[in-house]
Amino acid sequence: TQLLEQSPQFLSIQEGENLTVYCNSSSVFSSLQWYRQEPGEGPVLLVTVVTGGEVKKLKRLTFQFGDARKDSSLHITAAQPGDTGLYLCAGERRGSEKLVFGKGTKLTVNP
Amino acid sequence: DAGVTQSPTHLIKTRGQHVTLRCSPISGHKSVSWYQQVLGQGPQFIFQYYEKEERGRGNFPDRFSARQFPNYSSELNVNALLLGDSALYLCASSQPGTRRVRAHEKLFFGSGTQLSVL
Structure with a gap:
């Protein structure tokens, strides 16, 4: 069972459109981070x-x-x-030293 | 300033072999974490080291081990490789504000080592 569920898994939109991606869990997190990852690179913290x-x-x-x-x-x-990439959410649970990542939302923005 | 550097960038091994992956953190960062990212999945936590001591371990078998050196660089070792160990191995460094390492300290990831086990 995935602790953090991200949706949608894939999203392809046209330039100029708005979008929302979600990160859901039944667990409480003391903090949550969002990352963007591009092919061949490590995740980069957004917030x-x-x-x-x-x-x-x-x-x-x-x-x-x-x-x-x-x-x-x-x-x-x-x-x-330029927003194209894999968007990952990651949560920290109280008392744990590790970050738990979701599977990510792969976003493609077409020109 | 150089970011987190990992070597090698790509590696091909066969089942049963052993592999060592290396990571140099950002200058001044004392904490290093290792993550495994299988294709189509998010990163999974393997280890965290701070001041050369293990501070956290994920759900990985004993075939996985790591260490941190006095200069804060780190190695991840995997013995008796299995096909399922094929993944992108990511190293992240951070500079905790206190001695207790918190997961939400800002992590800076390297570009990873892509390991293929045949």
Whole structure:
């Protein structure tokens, strides 16, 4: 059983469209991170959310941590081809030293 | 400043062989973590080291081992390779704010070593 479920698994959209990807769990996390990974590269951290209900914005990207700290979403406005990549969420559970990753959402933005 | 560097970038081995993967963290970072990423999956935590001590271990068999050197670089060793060990092995470094290493400290990943076991 996957601790963090990401949806959708694949997403292909046209440049300029908006999109939302989701990261859900039945477990509570003390923090949650979002990464973007491009082929042949390691994941690059985009944001860390720590407080339930927290919203963070990074240019056209908006990240939200659920009130119960069990889920998160990433919303991209006016997607661009440069946003193409694998978006991974990763959670930290209280008392654990390790990050647990979801399987990721593979996003393709077509020009 | 150089980022996290991993070597080799690609490696092909046969079943039963042994492999050593290497990682140099960002200068000044004292913590190194290793992750395995199988195609189509997210990274899975293998080990975390801080100040040369193991601080965390994931759900991997004893065939997997690691160590951290005085200069904070690290090696991941895998013995008796199986076909299922084929994956991208990622190293990440971080500079914890306190002695206790927290998972949400900002991780900087290397580009990984792509291991293929035939």
